[in-house]
Amino acid sequence: MQILVDADACPAIVKDILFRAGPRVEVCVTLVANQYLRTPPSPFIKSVQVPAGFDVADARIVELAVAGDLIITADIPLAAGVLKKGAHALDPRGEWFSAENIEERLTIRSMMDQLRSTGVDTGGPSPYSPRDGKNFAAQLDRFLAKYRASRTK
Template identity: 55%
Template sequence: MQLWVDADACPAVIKDILFRAATRAGLNLTLVANQHLRVPPSPLIRMVQVPPGFDEADKYIAANVQPGDLVVTADIPLAAEIVAKDAHALSPRGALYGKENIRELLDMRNFMDTLRSSGVETGGPAAFSTADRQAFANRLDAVLQRRRR
């Protein structure tokens, strides 16, 4: 299993959890972003800087992910591509995307996008909380535990 992070908008606290988890589990972790990000010195952790542009990080991850890998992303369309490739997708808030829920999540995302583009004020996501961080850490641990079995 390789760990991938759609890192441009990923909260720093989630990246820190992933750095520790990759080191503890001995897994390769790749952060993909449009800008350079600092990562801890480790042979397991690397940063890939993609060219500026819409969805460049998503395209890179989708092109390189393998079945069984885990991708951390809040991007529902990217998560749908990952799930279609028999890999796992996990949101920074701890939601696991899978074949059983990705279609519904993608439909809701598209519906909200249509509302926003027609001028309806939909608001944004709630502020990232300690509960979100804990939910992510717990779900990541569960995914990594299943891998070890």
């Protein structure tokens, strides 16, 4: 199992949480971005830089993902792609993407895109809050605890 991170827009606090969690549970954390990202020195943390371009990082994450991996992303189409491969997808606010909710999220995203294309100001996500970071950390801890328990069986 590895953790792949859609790192271009990932909040710094989420990366910091992952930088501590990966080495603690000996799971590789890979940041994928179209820019250079500095990472702490650790055999469990690395970054992959991809060329600039629309969805290039997303395509690389889908390519790297295998069943059982954990993908950190707020990108709904990317989450859908990795779920199809049997990976898990968690957004930086601590909300899980799942087979049960991904179609609804894709539909809402499409509807919002259509509204924006007609000039409607749909706003955007609320600012990332400390509560979001706590939710993310709690969900990650639960997931990693289950992972560790499955390795010891």
